[in-house]
């Protein structure tokens with residue numbers, strides 16, 4: 345196991361913690377840089393806003409995909425220019441629009457928000473350059489667009505173009521489309537990118553402007569389960585480069601962006617929790633761990649889904665739930681003898697079960713369980729105040745081997 349000695353040593357004085365590995369993040373940045381020539385990247389802060397993670401990723405030249413004023417401010421405080429921060433989210437308050445005004449490119453999520461931005465620009469006496477989030481008339485992997493709380497339906501946007509063109513305080517400079525996270529089929533992503541560029545071309549022509557950016561959103565998936573093949577980023581990057589060679593003639597002023605969160609941080613972080621107790625009840629062996637549902641929510645949510653959702657398709661549950669077998673549980677020490685155990689937490693709810701009836705190396709109180717794929721949507725999604733437990737620490741392992749708290 346990677347970093348096993350470091351984890352063992354950290355576990356001597358802690359009952360639960362996250363460990364983010366800078367070297368792993370840097371390696372994944374390098375992969376994207378090599379595999380996607382001509383593409384600029386934004387980091388989706390929402391998946392892991394740990395200060396050292398942000399410093400690492402922004403320090404490597406990524407811009408920011410910010411989903412709140414708080415995230416705009418995090419990126420801005422780390423020195424990112426307004427041009428490098430894209431603020432795109434549904435339902436922005438007046439305070440959020442005003443606060444982000446000089447710190448980010450604001451991407452409007454509805455026609456109502458476009459109107460509010462135009463009013464605000466009028467009151468401030470300066471025109472504003474904005475992006476538009478589009479809900480296209482195609483689906484992610486099918487021909488038809490779906491109703492969505494995100495963005496503006498393409499046909500509604502086209503119908504609003506005469507007004508947008510006349511509005512003196514508005515300048516439309518870019519488009520943002522994001523329909524789905526966690527896709528590992530490069531050909532599906534490529535077809536989606538192609539469709540997005542067609543929409544961009546249509547809107548650019550209708551708006552009578554030259555777009556400064558086209559943001560194709562995320563979608564870049566990672567393997568979670570043991571059977572999952574990784575996304576072929578090389579093939580995807582080559583395909584996108586081919587599309588963009590043509591695109592550059594059609595969008596001569598545009599920067600092409602992809603957003604990503606989990607690709608950089610998901611596999612670069614682990615969650616570690618200590619076995620506090622072991623008991624047998626009516627023939628079942630339970631290991632009681634520190635901070636399960638409240639420390640790292642996603643494995644427990646997967647078990648809940650397993651209990652209640654049956655085998656049906658689970659659409660729209662990201663990032664809370666990806667799939668049933670998304671995490672591995674690696675004990676330290678790793679004994680040869682195995683046993684069937686349930687990994688439960690120390691909360692007063694039966695819902696905090698990370699793994700049920702699974703074969704694992706035998707564990708005893710004081711041992712550690714390392715949970716994989718915990719670097720994204722881990723600490724941020726977990727209800728750490730529940731039950732007033734001491735929350736897990738978030739630790740950062742620098743490329744030089746130093747631990748930062």
Ligand SMILES: Cc1ncc(COP(=O)(O)O)c(C=O)c1O
Nearest residue numbers: 388522525526562603604605606
């Ligand atoms: C608009 C948008 N962009 C980017 C992301 C990041 O997705 P991922 O972490 O899968 O890269 C999300 C995730 O919810 C999103 O909603």
